[in-house]
Amino acid sequence: KQFHLGMFEIGKPLGKGKFGRVYLARERSTGFVCALKVLHKSELQAGKVEKQVRREIEIQSNLAHPNILRLYGHFHDSKRIFLILEFAGKGELYKHLRKEQKFPEWKAASYIAQMAAALKYLHKKHVIHRDIKPENILVGLHGEIKISDFGWSVHAPNNRRNTMCGTLDYLPPEMLKPGRDENYYSEKVDLWSLGVLTYEFLVGEAPFEDTPTMTQRRIARGEMTVPPFVSPEARDLIKRLLVLDPEKRIPLEEVQQHPWIIKHCVKGERAYQRSSGNKQR
């Protein structure tokens, strides 16, 4: 399918990301509402991220899961690249998290259950996201969450050197302490980040948040404390994900069956999953 700018009615700007602006848009012939992400080639070249954007397009175009933001297509003109993305009505999850400070356990558990389902789908396709954090999650109209921004995702296994930018908070220890087989990642890196995400949803700040040097040291040692107001079940799940040895982290199937998730996965939610027939579970 060939897309071009004339096919779309551009609506209000939704916001500005790192490398581009996002607009509400409607495809003229069908009235289909989507989000149009506009990237300026000059900015991508300056930021040396063209390869990353090409990988993001290649990976995200081949994914279809209710908790992963759809990339329906892309096109470009002389100066810009346009990504035709699924529109998530309630915007960026981290804005909701900052506003509410922290989420009640039922909401955090629902979000982590959806993240586990999405990661299970990704890992089955040998895709590692590698940048799971609240900033890369959007919220749909019915409160369902959608992983977005596949800029850092790769096909496993990967042992290419990566200069990481942005927050260190979500980095797993194996990406910090260069071992013998430097930078060898497995999809287990996403399990560590899922643990950091669970903690941040419940506590309102990341578990190793500190100065950059101290954060790296605390991650490498797995030094963090879970505050007393966090339930024992949630604490147990966090402890089973934030394990230094990647092989010893609880697998996604066990996350989905964890008592903390089951306790909060209200019947309606299960019914919702059955009705939406998301076979990906």
Ligand SMILES: COc1cccc(-c2nc(Nc3cc(C)[nH]n3)cc3ccccc23)c1
């Ligand atoms: C920096 O703030 C930004 C940046 C980019 C998008 C939003 C935003 N996005 C979406 N939905 C989206 C975005 C994409 C790629 N698909 N669906 C909805 C919103 C609602 C209120 C405010 C803001 C919103 C914010």
